[in-house]
Amino acid sequence: MTILITGAGGHIGRRLVDALAAQGETVVAVDIFDLHRTIDRPDHVTFRRGSVANMSEVLDVIKTHRVERIFHLGAMLSVVSESNHWESHQINVQGTMNVLEASRILGIKQVFFASSRGTYGLDTGDVVDDFTVQRPTLFYGSGKLYGEGVGRWYRAKFGLDFRALRYPTMMAPGVRTAGHWAPLMIEDAIQGRAHVAQASPSDLGAFLHVSDAVRGTLEIMNASAERVPRVVYNLAGIQNLTSALEMEAALVRRFPEFTVKYERENGPRATYSKFSDSQARHDWGWRPEIDDLDKLISAFERDASN
Structure with a gap:
């Protein structure tokens, strides 16, 4: 299987590239930076420099490499998003839309989306879980909440197997x-x-250690559809x-x-005092190490x- 990872130069992305390559998967690793200068290239891995904000680039990489599955991690982080909200919109909002629409056009069956606890904001109860109302206070969180919502729509409208996790720190x-x-x-x-x-x-x-983030990401994507009734789950360490x-x-x-x-x-x-992942534990057996x-x-x- 050929797998596309966007944001492959980030802390999760690098380790996800290694994990999938170690499983023998063919990986296309995309980032806005030149990955050849920052990480070693494992076998079965192709590096591509590009941006999810450019729809033609997204379509090209999927078609050229015959991608079958996507892990969409690429995003502008919170503090930078606050200082440059327009570029954040292009990457975090339009970029996610580009990935989903390209998946629809080219017949990709499964897409993972990296969301964030930033979708909740500060106006919550004592325990933040998957049923807590989401009222993000920062632009980054608003963009991630959009990604969750539009992914849910693509799942309902087109049958795209869209799955997402909200990572904490x-x-x-x-x-x-x-x-x-x-x-x-x-x-x-x-x-x-x-x-x-x-x-x-x-x-x-x-706190969530990056090794658990990678393991949880792979577990939710490999779980049977019956075990993943929700579109988005909190993931906690x-x-x-x-x-x-x-x-x-x-x-x-x-x-x-x-x-x-x-x-x-x-x-x-x-x-709040607790970031709960009780639904992930209940539905697909998540347990942090x-x-x-x-x-x-x-x-x-x-x-x-x-």
């Missing part, structure tokens, strides 16, 4: 998305460096939100000399040693 070495304070804190502790946190002790995060102070304490237990200086005294307060802070820190240590 992605955890992996090298993640430097603005506002995501946790990855660098863990890396500094492992490397024996004092840490200056661009956060307050009360800042909260819902550590379901209860973790404060920066709790993360610091867990790191100090492992690395007693580790110290943190906080740049802010008070941070934004999330209006990295579901507490100690396992998360150990995963970073393994990554650092590789």
